[in-house]
Amino acid sequence: MATKEYAGKMLELDADGNLKNLNDWNEDIAKAIASEEGIVSLTERHWAVINYMRKEFIEKKDAPSIRKLSKESGVDTKELYALFPNGPAKKAAKISGLPKPKGCV
């Protein structure tokens, strides 16, 4: 099982490189993953998305799609791409300590 150090803790990762355990996550870890993904600082808008994603995942057991994010998080698609470049749903899920969205088949 792959592990990686974030914010001073050794954490287990899944096959996609996302955190394996939802409860390992905290805000410092989110910042560390974000900086690894090229996002230097997490703004209030980033946190709005991250908090929405974690809430959704805990309720629905699946990370939301971009369409759902833009409809329900209060952040539209254009801004989502600006906040989390190159695939907002995937990237925001990773920073939020969630598995990659199942999305499509």
Add this chain to the structure above:
Amino acid sequence: MKNLLILGAGTAGTMMLNKFNSSLNKSEWNITIVDQYETHYYQPGFLFIPFGIYSESDVVKPKKDFFPQGVNVIKAGIDKIEPKANKVKLQNGNELSYDYLIIATGSKIAPTETEGLKGELWYKNIFDFYTIEGALALSNFLKTWQGGKLVINITEMPIKCPVAPLEFAFLADSFFTEKNLRNKVEITYVTPLSGAFTKPKASLLLGNFLERKNIKLVSDFSIAKVDNENKKIISWDEREVDFDLLVTIPTNKGDDAIERSGMGDELNFIPTNKQTLIADGYENIFVIGDATNLPSSKAGSVAHFQADILFKNFVSVMKGEAPSEKFDGHANCFIETGFGKGILIDFNYETEPLPGKFPLPLVGPFSLLEETKMNHYGKMMFKWFYWNILLKGTELPMKSHMSMAGKKL
């Protein structure tokens, strides 16, 4: 008397109607089906229309040809379902009540979801092939087109028949080669996925096919808008792809009636138990085919495999037992690869498409994940099966659950 109500007489609804009609006791059951349209389309055939392989007459038949005698057929639009009251309101003002409801309202394209897609170039240089209108308009366009940049673009997932856009690309390569135009046509396949297809092994194989056929792949591209003036598609992260001819697979959505009923997700697909096919939160409502939010392909073969499971679970629920049959996500797709050949893939929720023989181990006659002429014949024969056997709810010589027999790991 108990009322069984089926909403939608497409592939899934018609199959269920025939299955129930031949199995339920008529002295105990009233069976009713509702659909607003009179024509049944063989949707897998739309793919062949732009290239002149099929004409309209290959893909249309009256829906009534597939309705058994003794069932109530209501031609009306659906206003909304009131699941707590066990009622359905129709657009003609009538109201139907049910004991059990089967929702088979399908999915359809929604081009207005993308800015500029249904703009001034719609059906001039931009076409879909997921509707009869789009397929016919594209067929006309291709009769005289002298070449340029052909862009095939998937707007977002999920879409009906996820392999159809790839088949379109392969058939276009074959079509323009036979017309001696291939050197004048640049084909680009633009997808929001990270590769040619969703499943790793098939994606790799199909990606190789694209390369071999000189079809350019642009991946991770989520379209934000169409620039009609400059003939470009532009992604949310501001990448651009020029086109002379855009073949789009627009956003797919469930029926508007599902939204009006408050029963759908953000795309109007109905949250459904992926194994039992019972609508989340309602024990007397089953959902089948494209209308569900299941993580299985939206395709006729999937609806067919679901039909057997749904039927058995319906019988259990009716007897007051727990639904015991579990849908495994089984899908089986012939993929046209052009020049009279095809590939066959067979997979489910857990197992991605694997190589081997199908349906009989070692014998076939079809080869999985391999390009053969026989697979192409299979695809062409399927139209006959569809009209004559599948819609009538007759069993095909195929199991509902995916089998590992004949597959190579």
